[in-house]
Amino acid sequence: MTVAGFDEEITVIPRWRRIGGHMLQSRAACVGATILLILFVLALFAPWIAPYDPFKIDPIHRLAAPSAAHWIGTDEVGRDLASRIIYGTRYFLLICLVTAAISSSIGTLLGLLAGAGSPLVDGVIMRFIDILLAFPYILMVLVVVAVAGPSLWTGMVAVGIAGIPGYARLVRSTVLTVRQEDYVTVARALGASRREILFGTILPNVLSPLIVYLAFATPLSALIASALSFVGLGAQPPAPEWGAMLVNSRTYLFSAWWAVAAPGLALCISIFGMNILGNGLRDVLDPRNA
Amino acid sequence: MAQYVGRRLLLLVPVILGILLVTFLMKALIPTDAVTAMYQGQLSGKSAEKAIAALQAKYHLDLPWYRQLWFYLSDLAHGNLGESVRLHKPVSAVIGYRYLNTIMLTGAALAIALVLGLTTGIVAAAKRNTWLDVTATTIGLFGISMPAFFFGLLLILVFSVWLRILPVVPHGPLAIVLPAFALGIIEAAPLSQVTRSSMIDVMRRDYIQAARARGASELALTIRHALPNALIVVLTIVGLQIGNLLGGAFIVETIFSWHGIGELAVNAIQWRDFALTQAIILVSAATYLMVNLVADLLYAWLDPRVELTA
Amino acid sequence: MVTTTHDDRHGTAGSADDLLAIRGLRTEFGTGDRTVRAVRGVDLSIARGEILGLVGESGSGKSVLASSILRLIRPPGRIAAGEIVFDGRDVLAMNTRTLSRWRGRDIGIVFQQPQGCLNPVRRIGWQVAEPLRLKKGLGRRAAWDEAVQLLRSVGIPSPESKARAYPHQVSGGQAQRVMIAIALALRPKLLIADEPTTALDVTIQAQILELLRDSCRTHGTSLLFVTHDLGVIAKLADRVAVMYAGNIVETGSVGGILESPRHPYTRGLMDAAPRLRSSEGERLRDIPGSIPNLARPIPGCPFAPRCGLRKELELDRCDREMPPFVQSAERHAVRCWGLPEMRTANRTNAAAPEREIVR
Numbered sequence: 033m034t035v036a037g038f039d040e041e042i043t044v045i046p047r048w049r050r051i052g053g054h055m056l057q058s059r060a061a062c063v064g065a066t067i068l069l070i071l072f073v074l075a076l077f078a079p080w081i082a083p084y085d086p087f088k089i090d091p092i093h094r095l096a097a098p099s100a101a102h103w104i105g106t107d108e109v110g111r112d113l114a115s116r117i118i119y120g121t122r123y124f125l126l127i128c129l130v131t132a133a134i135s136s137s138i139g140t141l142l143g144l145l146a147g148a149g150s151p152l153v154d155g156v157i158m159r160f161i162d163i164l165l166a167f168p169y170i171l172m173v174l175v176v177v178a179v180a181g182p183s184l185w186t187g188m189v190a191v192g193i194a195g196i197p198g199y200a201r202l203v204r205s206t207v208l209t210v211r212q213e214d215y216v217t218v219a220r221a222l223g224a225s226r227r228e229i230l231f232g233t234i235l236p237n238v239l240s241p242l243i244v245y246l247a248f249a250t251p252l253s254a255l256i257a258s259a260l261s262f263v264g265l266g267a268q269p270p271a272p273e274w275g276a277m278l279v280n281s282r283t284y285l286f287s288a289w290w291a292v293a294a295p296g297l298a299l300c301i302s303i304f305g306m307n308i309l310g311n312g313l314r315d316v317l318d319p320r321n322a
Numbered sequence: 323m324a325q326y327v328g329r330r331l332l333l334l335v336p337v338i339l340g341i342l343l344v345t346f347l348m349k350a351l352i353p354t355d356a357v358t359a360m361y362q363g364q365l366s367g368k369s370a371e372k373a374i375a376a377l378q379a380k381y382h383l384d385l386p387w388y389r390q391l392w393f394y395l396s397d398l399a400h401g402n403l404g405e406s407v408r409l410h411k412p413v414s415a416v417i418g419y420r421y422l423n424t425i426m427l428t429g430a431a432l433a434i435a436l437v438l439g440l441t442t443g444i445v446a447a448a449k450r451n452t453w454l455d456v457t458a459t460t461i462g463l464f465g466i467s468m469p470a471f472f473f474g475l476l477l478i479l480v481f482s483v484w485l486r487i488l489p490v491v492p493h494g495p496l497a498i499v500l501p502a503f504a505l506g507i508i509e510a511a512p513l514s515q516v517t518r519s520s521m522i523d524v525m526r527r528d529y530i531q532a533a534r535a536r537g538a539s540e541l542a543l544t545i546r547h548a549l550p551n552a553l554i555v556v557l558t559i560v561g562l563q564i565g566n567l568l569g570g571a572f573i574v575e576t577i578f579s580w581h582g583i584g585e586l587a588v589n590a591i592q593w594r595d596f597a598l599t600q601a602i603i604l605v606s607a608a609t610y611l612m613v614n615l616v617a618d619l620l621y622a623w624l625d626p627r628v629e630l631t632a
Numbered sequence: 633m634v635t636t637t638h639d640d641r642h643g644t645a646g647s648a649d650d651l652l653a654i655r656g657l658r659t660e661f662g663t664g665d666r667t668v669r670a671v672r673g674v675d676l677s678i679a680r681g682e683i684l685g686l687v688g689e690s691g692s693g694k695s696v697l698a699s700s701i702l703r704l705i706r707p708p709g710r711i712a713a714g715e716i717v718f719d720g721r722d723v724l725a726m727n728t729r730t731l732s733r734w735r736g737r738d739i740g741i742v743f744q745q746p747q748g749c750l751n752p753v754r755r756i757g758w759q760v761a762e763p764l765r766l767k768k769g770l771g772r773r774a775a776w777d778e779a780v781q782l783l784r785s786v787g788i789p790s791p792e793s794k795a796r797a798y799p800h801q802v803s804g805g806q807a808q809r810v811m812i813a814i815a816l817a818l819r820p821k822l823l824i825a826d827e828p829t830t831a832l833d834v835t836i837q838a839q840i841l842e843l844l845r846d847s848c849r850t851h852g853t854s855l856l857f858v859t860h861d862l863g864v865i866a867k868l869a870d871r872v873a874v875m876y877a878g879n880i881v882e883t884g885s886v887g888g889i890l891e892s893p894r895h896p897y898t899r900g901l902m903d904a905a906p907r908l909r910s911s912e913g914e915r916l917r918d919i920p921g922s923i924p925n926l927a928r929p930i931p932g933c934p935f936a937p938r939c940g941l942r943k944e945l946e947l948d949r950c951d952r953e954m955p956p957f958v959q960s961a962e963r964h965a966v967r968c969w970g971l972p973e974m975r976t977a978n979r980t981n982a983a984a985p986e987r988e989i990v991r
Binding site: 163171174175176177178179255258259262263264278285286289292296299311 | 337340341344345348349463464466467468469470471472475476478479483564565566568569570572573576577587588591592594596599603606607610
Binding site: 528531532534536542551554624625 | 750763
């Protein structure tokens, strides 16, 4: 069979293999995926990997410099920093999952309703979204925390809620664009029902931009959540959450810089990994970047 | 144009009202109020309860939320933002100079972000796929992965502790340098990425090839032909970034003890000083909305295809 | 008698007073196995004041050829081999600086999508005035006034106000007039028009063609007109070059080619074109098959797989070897093994070693 003037056969490659293959070709995306994988392994096997109990106070060895006994030193009450960093991966991944789940599920639902529903539904939802968007992102987080009181869970929920408008807007605009496409008109002309069109034709086309957005929004949410912990409005010490770990150790910046650098770097590298993975995903899923 | 601005300003009113409504609804859900939070554990017995009740009555805290909202709105109509329970001062007096401080900090940070982001973005696009581009892109990716609070601490560590160039808690005009750079450099990263990708996109367009065909040099192509087009895209991001800058200010101000509304907001939430929190939210949201209005006007000015219709 | 030479330039590239001479030009895209050879060794020349029509279907490499002349091929594309001499200057030897000084001054170019070629954020007058300011050194005011004059000369109504308009405010036809005004601003010696009317309404097409022809004739500008439409060529050009799969397969005067096309591909094109040949009632015939994959080596004549003549005469040689140009009439040259004079050569070839024939 010849297609478009080229006498080559078109072989159909399964979607996941095509995406996987492209991702493997991008070295950066591989690095990102590896970092994420390491995070998962550390989180799952933390009790076996961590050399010490992350909460065990050891006043004699407080603010010890990195050594063979304590790979990256100890903090202001003598807790082993390496162990705390390792246990911190659990908090980090939990924050990522919870915030992403809240914002993407509610946001996508609102976006679908607004984009595919009646003008009235659309109007009501979008005015609500506009009001939410009138707050700068972190301000909205602060409002929720102000209401519910500072804690890890309110922090996560607050960040999750603050992320809703972004998803809703993305999904709505994609639905509106896709609805105009010829293949949707064709599906309608062939007598497909509203439901079939929404879930069978439109949703699959919304999926790619949604995944790309998810890949970029999630690390951002994690950043905000840890910043909340840092100013004392999120996870509370002595929890080994990376942002919260900095709350007390920042006072010792002069004498024990490693106690500041370790959690900061851990956060930095984790988010960097997620971001480059997101870049890779975008390059593969977004046809404009092909 | 004037008509458009007028209409946009009018549209601000329902949005501000909506913000107030949402925050008051949330306030109704707050388990404790400022007065209770302040005296928690400090007073006991009947007299204390009486005193608390008196204070609550003074600040209308004993009323249902919609009546509180009504009192708030009528005060607001008279230009009165209420009184801070914790600081015993009118909110406007507390916020005034701190607001100016935050504007100064975010303004300086925005300038730094624009200069850094635009130049690195343009250079990276022009030298696409060279070592220069790869370096700039990698640093940029690190930049968007960098938590503002960690970057701020790093700057203190390097410039105050190791190099001793700047004092840890500087006074006078020097005080703004570190926080402004901490905020500006972080916001420069996404700006640089957007500038790079939109420059690359624009440089592929037919009109660039057409201009090249009639002999415009690569420099002229970049600056005279491509940049104005790329700036249109960049501007939409800058509008959003103002929000990030305001948000980042909350963190950076806390680290550098910069007395702006961000630092105040973090305290106000912990004090449960609602009048104060409310005023900060209102002022920040209004600033954000105004800045976005300005961005939209700039947008229409840059792109002749856009017509201002509210 | 058979006149075949290895380095044949009969009617394709030649005399010394040519404005533009292209020899053995190869333009490729990509690297390794995926290299697409879009232009595969083209010889072409344009005389001063001549209007040359370059015709071929989409994918034949004609636009790539046009862009190659101005060295507008961007990576991963490149000019792999050949020679381009314009007015005595070696174009391929120019450095970036010389190149951008030369572009626009001596050669103007008009593309297919006029509105995509105008910068959306710059006023039309600014864009017409730009070459006058950059290359002619005119001041802002003087350049603007001359731009208005240029717009008037290409038939833009009320040019003063149109100069202040932005590209999205004018129609496609007017945008193409603007592009022509820009291309002609510095009175170039050659104008390249790459399918300038394809994107326009049929009613506008004729006006633009007339404008192009008249402007070139008035100023003695040579015109390279790239199109897939033989009908346009008939109205406009002095001479035609027919391109197929990166090769020029036939060239000659418009009269000569339209009267007696000799290459099977040219004949196929004419049969496929309405108005040209078909008398009433006669069906239009398309050419079966499609253009060969330009990423693969093509040892013989690229048209062979689709060629009716090859099938009819069962010429194996077509698959193995690219035919040389044969001068068939005054300034008319064809590359085809199926021509009667070549068939004689084929028969001789059966007895004699190949080299000798080619020499």
